[in-house]
Amino acid sequence: MADYQEFINEMGSKIKVEIKKKRRLYFQVKNDDILEIIDHLFNKMGCRLSTATATETYNGVEALYHFSDDKTGNYYCPRVVMKDKENPEMNSITPIVKGAEWIEREMAEWWGIKFIGHPRPIPLLSRNHPKAPNKPMRCGR
Amino acid sequence: MKTKSNLKNIVNKNQIPLGPFHPLLEEAEYFNITVDGETVVDIDMDTGWMHRGHEFISEQKTFTQSIYLVERICGICSTSHPLACVHAVEDVDNIEIPLRGRYIRTLVGELERIHSHLLWVGLAGHFIGYDTVWMWAWKYREPVLQMFEIISGNRNHYGMLRVGGVGKDVDPASVPELNKILDTLDKKMDMIAKIANDDPVLRSRLVNVGILSKKDAIDFCAVGPTSRASGVRGDIRKDEPTDAYDLVDFNEIITKNGDVYDKFVVRVLETLESIKICRQCLNKLKIIDGPILNNVKEISAGEGIGRYEAPRGEVFHYVRTDGTNRPIRHKVRAPSYNNIPTFQASCKGIPIADALITLAGVDPCYCCTERAIRVTDKNNKKNNIDLLKLSRDKTSNIRGNF
Amino acid sequence: MGWYNKRLAKSLWVFHISGSPCNNCDIEILDLITPKYDVERLGIKLVGSIRHADVLLVTGVFNEKVAPKIKKIYEQAPKPIFVVAIGSCPSSGTVFKNSYNIVENRESVIPIDMYIPGCPPKPEAMIEGVAKLMEKLNG
Ligand code: SF4
Numbered sequence: 001m002a003d004y005q006e007f008i009n010e011m012g013s014k015i016k017v018e019i020k021k022k023r024r025l026y027f028q029v030k031n032d033d034i035l036e037i038i039d040h041l042f043n044k045m046g047c048r049l050s051t052a053t054a055t056e057t058y059n060g061v062e063a064l065y066h067f068s069d070d071k072t073g074n075y076y077c078p079r080v081v082m083k084d085k086e087n088p089e090m091n092s093i094t095p096i097v098k099g100a101e102w103i104e105r106e107m108a109e110w111w112g113i114k115f116i117g118h119p120r121p122i123p124l125l126s127r128n129h130p131k132a133p134n135k136p137m138r139c140g141r
Numbered sequence: 142m143k144t145k146s147n148l149k150n151i152v153n154k155n156q157i158p159l160g161p162f163h164p165l166l167e168e169a170e171y172f173n174i175t176v177d178g179e180t181v182v183d184i185d186m187d188t189g190w191m192h193r194g195h196e197f198i199s200e201q202k203t204f205t206q207s208i209y210l211v212e213r214i215c216g217i218c219s220t221s222h223p224l225a226c227v228h229a230v231e232d233v234d235n236i237e238i239p240l241r242g243r244y245i246r247t248l249v250g251e252l253e254r255i256h257s258h259l260l261w262v263g264l265a266g267h268f269i270g271y272d273t274v275w276m277w278a279w280k281y282r283e284p285v286l287q288m289f290e291i292i293s294g295n296r297n298h299y300g301m302l303r304v305g306g307v308g309k310d311v312d313p314a315s316v317p318e319l320n321k322i323l324d325t326l327d328k329k330m331d332m333i334a335k336i337a338n339d340d341p342v343l344r345s346r347l348v349n350v351g352i353l354s355k356k357d358a359i360d361f362c363a364v365g366p367t368s369r370a371s372g373v374r375g376d377i378r379k380d381e382p383t384d385a386y387d388l389v390d391f392n393e394i395i396t397k398n399g400d401v402y403d404k405f406v407v408r409v410l411e412t413l414e415s416i417k418i419c420r421q422c423l424n425k426l427k428i429i430d431g432p433i434l435n436n437v438k439e440i441s442a443g444e445g446i447g448r449y450e451a452p453r454g455e456v457f458h459y460v461r462t463d464g465t466n467r468p469i470r471h472k473v474r475a476p477s478y479n480n481i482p483t484f485q486a487s488c489k490g491i492p493i494a495d496a497l498i499t500l501a502g503v504d505p506c507y508c509c510t511e512r513a514i515r516v517t518d519k520n521n522k523k524n525n526i527d528l529l530k531l532s533r534d535k536t537s538n539i540r541g542n543f
Numbered sequence: 544m545g546w547y548n549k550r551l552a553k554s555l556w557v558f559h560i561s562g563s564p565c566n567n568c569d570i571e572i573l574d575l576i577t578p579k580y581d582v583e584r585l586g587i588k589l590v591g592s593i594r595h596a597d598v599l600l601v602t603g604v605f606n607e608k609v610a611p612k613i614k615k616i617y618e619q620a621p622k623p624i625f626v627v628a629i630g631s632c633p634s635s636g637t638v639f640k641n642s643y644n645i646v647e648n649r650e651s652v653i654p655i656d657m658y659i660p661g662c663p664p665k666p667e668a669m670i671e672g673v674a675k676l677m678e679k680l681n682g
Contacts, residue, residue: 023381024232024446048375049362050448050457051474066446066459070374073381075446099362102482103474125189129608161612162560168569169561169609190609191563194642201641210638216567216663260570263577279577297567297663 004074007045011037018079026064029078031090037078038093041067047076052103054111057081061088061111082113092118154182157493161190170505174488174496181496184488186481199471204230204304204440207471211458212298214473217260220253221451222458222473223302228383228447229458230304230468233440238384241426242306242433247385248422249292249301250449251415255326256285257452258408258415261501262333265405268498269346274336281329284322291315306434316423323423327416334409347402350491351499354399357486365454366407367480371399377450389421399487401498440466451476477505547623551597552680554586555673558596558620562613563645564603567663568630572600580666587673593620598676601653604632604645610652617653625676628655629669631662 004025008017014033019026029037041047047067054063060083067076082088092115094100104115105124115121126132159172169190175183195214199207211222224246231238238246259282266274286296292311293299301307337343353363358371368375376393378386394410396403442464448457454476461470488499561569575582576589590596593616605613617626631637633649646652659672 019444021232022235026444048359048364050455051459051472051478053459053470053472055461055470064459066457068380068448068455070380077446097362098360099479099482102478125192126608127187127189129189130611131607161609162616168566169563169612190606190612191603192606192608192644193563193604193639194644197643198639198641213565213567213638213662216565216570219567276578279574280579283579296665297571 004076007076011040015078023073024075024077026077026079029080031080031082034078034080035091035093035096038065038067038096041076041078042097045069046071049097049099050075052100052107054107054113056085056111059083060085061113063090063107063113065093087114088112089114089116091116094118172500174493176493179492179494181488181491181493184484184496186484196471196473199473200468203466204468207468208302208304209300211473212300215475216297217257218253218451218453218456218475219298220249220301221449221456222475224250224384225447225449225451225456225458226460226471226473227302227304228449229445229460230440230447230462232445232447233443233460233462234437236305236437237435238306239432239435240385241310241429241431242435243385243388244422244425244429245307245311245433246302247389248311248419248426249289249299249307250384251418251422252285252288252292254415254452255412255419256282256289258412259285261408261452262405265347265401265498265501266343268501269343271342271346274343278333281326281333284326288319288322291319303434304440305437306432308434310433311426313427316427320420320423323416323419327413330409330412330416334413337405337409343405344402346498347405348400349398350401350495351487352398352400353483353487357483358399361483361486362479363454363483364476364479365450365452366404366411367454367483369393369395370403370407372397375455377448377455381448383449385422385425388425389418391415391418440464453477454480481505548680549682551623552677554588555598555677556588556590556596557598557600558590558593559600559602560613560616562601562603562605562609562633564630564632568602568632571663571666571669572602572629575666575669580670582670582673585670585673585677596620597624598673599624599626599653600629601626601633601655602629604636604639604642605649605652606642606644607646608644610646614652625657626653626655627657627659627672627676629659630664631660634658634660637662 014029014037016028018028047069050066050068052063052065054061060081062079062081064077064079069076080090082090090113092104094104095117101120102124104118105122107113108115108121109123109126154175154177157174157176159174161169161171171187173185174181195210199210202210208223208226211226212219214222259278263275263278266272266278289299290296293301293309301309353371355372358368358373372395374393374395379393391414394407394414396407440462442462445460448455456476457474459472460468463469484500488496491499559572574580599617599620628634633655636645639645649655657672657676659669661668
């Protein structure tokens with residue numbers, strides 16, 4: 001557990017730690033700080049982006065990124081919550097992490113999240129789809 | 142979308158569409174390759190031909206049912222996906238697994254790696270027009286499937302795993318037979334390793350083809366043999382040893398060049414390591430007795446991440462639970478999802494003839510890539526009513542006929 | 544057609560398309576032409592173009608995106624062509640039948656002449672299926 005204490009100390013004011021478990025750290029980040037945090041995780045600490053998950057909760061739409069630190073086996077999961085369920089918007093991390101292109105396209109397609117600064121914002125799976133959905137098909141709970 | 146400058150580009154260059162049903166692509170996939178003369182300058186990919194909506198279906202199923210569902214994401218990784226899925230569920234509550242169960246999990250996972258790598262070696266041979274390699278590799282893949290049949294009762298889709306252990310025990314009486322098959326396999330793999338080393342055809346077609354540099358591998362977050370061939374270390378079996386991986390002895394194979402030949406070598410050498418692990422597991426299974434399944438009654442609310450080193454790289458499952466017996470969010474990320482975009486780096490600037498083997502070099506599995514995202518229930522609800530109506534109509538039809 | 548069918552049954556050329564399967568059925572089909580099962584001894588050959596084929600093997604639950612393409616391929620085929628559906632997927636939809644992206648009735652896309660169920664069917668079962676097809680063609 002001591003491993004990610006260093007990260008928490010360094011980023012202290014910008015993150016809100018939610019769950020701390022063996023090898024897993026979930027924390028909330030504001031949309032304005034996400035690029036800085038990702039830059040730190042990817043470029044400084046040498047983490048690898050596993051993937052990202054979008055979910056709709058009672059509080060809004062959230063995007064949860066999963067970064068894996070291969071040296072220690074730890075997981076860092078920054079979570080961005082977008083309160084506006086109708087038009088969720090957040091900064092794209094693709095300019096920093098090239099590997100995020102597909103997953104952000106997928107999230108934009110199915111959850112309606114608008115990624116600001118994404119280089120290629122076209123649908124991933126429903127391009128050329130004969131019955132393409134005309135609205136993001138996110139869950140309606 | 143086509144601006145003027147774009148149009149000008151297209152005039153000088155030709156586009157070659159490939160797919161969705163191309164005889165060399167076993168699965169339906171569509172590539173749009175832009176070439177300038179013989180050289181590939183750009184590659185674009187249209188996915189979604191295999192999209193079946195696993196994540197959506199999984200959220201309607203219980204955890205045990207889910208295992209059979211994720212097994213059918215992909216026919217080749219039919220242990221890796223369930224393994225990552227049960228790891229994710231176990232991660233929510235830190236469930237312990239009995240020792241014998243851990244060894245059986247490792248054994249099945251490693252056998253799968255052998256069969257998957259052999260499959261790729263064969264297909265790679267097929268892609269470069271060297272069908273002898275294909276026939277041989279697939280011939281020696283059969284004994285592995287035979288082992289699976291002895292262990293689980295089916296050639297593919299084993300249904301071995303449960304949350305908290307495994308569902309089927311390995312019959313101790315079958316261990317000598319399994320060992321014998323491993324012995325023959327070992328010899329044959331040695332032969333294939335030698336082929337890889339000094340076959341002139343393979344060398345001339347694969348060396349220095351489709352190079353993925355170390356920087357690109359890191360940038361695109363590539364995983365598994367694709368990144369290890371480029372010199373990036375990272376193997377979930379070493380980084381986060383689950384199951385029995387901290388109890389067995391094996392090496393992580395890393396090469397430097399990142400071309401298709403290196404990917405070939407990494408896979409062949411990994412197969413040899415896997416055989417080693419299988420041997421150790423079988424030896425342990427002879428002496429370790431005890432339960433194989435830790436009965437799990439309840440999963441509390443929380444979030445869990447599970448991962449496993451599939452033959453193609455890290456497979457990742459994320460499960461969020463709310464205390465009931467179904468997940469409220471289940472995210473699946475297959476290794477090919479990260480590996481396929483590396484085409485953009487490795488395919489540019491190579492002759493079109495080499496493009497196909499480069500595309501195949503990462504061992505892409507499109508079925509995995511396009512599994513699923515959840516969508517609104519609204520459409521579905523309507524569907525259910527439709528279905529109900531359909532079935533009622535059908536019943537009344539049948540009644541009318543009698 | 545009896546005369547024609549008899550000639551056809553001597554050597555069936557098959558073309559294989561995958562309509563959103565889990566991949567396993569496709570691998571088992573490829574397994575058929577490798578040394579252990581070797582269906583080429585029965586005159587069955589996997590060809591690279593639908594124009595050369597007598598039999599069309601389909602696998603998987605067809606999703607909405609791939610279904611029109613499958614239809615197109617079927618239309619391009621020289622008739623008569625026999626469609627053999629491999630696996631439980633085309634017949635029942637197996638675990639995917641609750642999905643939002645698949646066509647509910649595979650027969651509405653292309654007519655299917657024969658189902659070989661199993662998930663995946665064993666290669667032996669596939670050989671038996673094809674043998675039955677040959678029997679039928681021979682009258
Ligand atoms: S029938 Fe089974 S093995 Fe075949 S494609 Fe469907 S799920 Fe996969």
